[in-house]
Amino acid sequence: MVDTTLAVSDLLKAAYPAQYYGRISDDHTLVLPVYDVWGLRDSMGRAITDLASIPAAGELVALTAAQVALFHAFPARGAFNIAIDAASRTLVHPDRYYCDGGTPACFYDAWGYSDISALPDGSELHALTKEQWQARQDSASTGLQDYVWDHATGTLVEYTAPAVVIPLAKQAASEISGWIATQASMASAMGETFTADMQAYVKAIRSIAGGTDTTSTKLPDRPATIMS
Numbered sequence: 134m135v136d137t138t139l140a141v142s143d144l145l146k147a148a149y150p151a152q153y154y155g156r157i158s159d160d161h162t163l164v165l166p167v168y169d170v171w172g173l174r175d176s177m178g179r180a181i182t183d184l185a186s187i188p189a190a191g192e193l194v195a196l197t198a199a200q201v202a203l204f205h206a207f208p209a210r211g212a213f214n215i216a217i218d219a220a221s222r223t224l225v226h227p228d229r230y231y232c233d234g235g236t237p238a239c240f241y242d243a244w245g246y247s248d249i250s251a252l253p254d255g256s257e258l259h260a261l262t263k264e265q266w267q268a269r270q271d272s273a274s275t276g277l278q279d280y281v282w283d284h285a286t287g288t289l290v291e292y293t294a295p296a297v298v299i300p301l302a303k304q305a306a307s308e309i310s311g312w313i314a315t316q317a318s319m320a321s322a323m324g325e326t327f328t329a330d331m332q333a334y335v336k337a338i339r340s341i342a343g344g345t346d347t348t349s350t351k352l353p354d355r356p357a358t359i360m361s
Contacts, residue, residue: 142171149190150190151195152172152198153200154170155167156188157193161218162217166179194217194223195223200224200227200229202263203229203244205263208242208244209242212245214247215244216249225243225249226255229243229244230260230262230266232259232261232280233253233257233282234257234282235281242266243258265289301349301352302341306342319360325360325361326360328358328361334353334355338353
């Protein structure tokens with residue numbers, strides 16, 4: 134007795150070797166849902182009861198199981214818009230999630246752009262896994278974690294911006310217009326004068342701000358006693 138189930142399965146696999154396929158719209162985007170031809174279902178889980186309704190494999194875009202798994206969530210922009218290269222019948226952005234080489238990197242859900250010309254050139258993008266994308270999204274509750282693409286290792290690594298170094302002369306100028314000015318106003322209002330330590334501190338700060346002192350590497354400590 135012939136195993137007809139096996140025969141049909143073999144025929145399907147011969148005609149559709151990739152298992153998953155999608156139709157191409159007139160504007161060269163992927164039509165959803167896609168077909169799981171071997172499983173006789175579409176990507177929404179609905180049964181395919183009429184095989185004749187499925188175009189020949191040569192008219193479709195073959196998809197991998199990994200790509201079908203990337204339909205797990207809608208793009209932040211609200212709808213899928215998956216561009217197809219008409220000549221090769223392949224996805225223009227096969228990995229969906231990408232970052233560029235910026236410092237820090239910018240991130241892109243390439244399946245959600247109505248106009249892919251808004252995306253960087255493909256040569257400037259680096260494919261990300263679903264887990265890498267989700268880890269960044271999950272960090273939003275505490276402020277999005279910045280990342281950078283490590284070209285040496287070909288991996289995504291966390292990025293912390295270097296501390297901004299304020300020139301010492303600028304720090305000194307801010308000290309004069311800020312804290313020292315406040316103390317001077319207070320001393321004047323109270324009819325008091327600066328202590329010798331405070332006067333020495335002001336002179337030292339003025340020397341740094343004015344460029345006379347070019348050897349100090351940090352501001353001197355504020356004096357413990359300010360007014361007398």
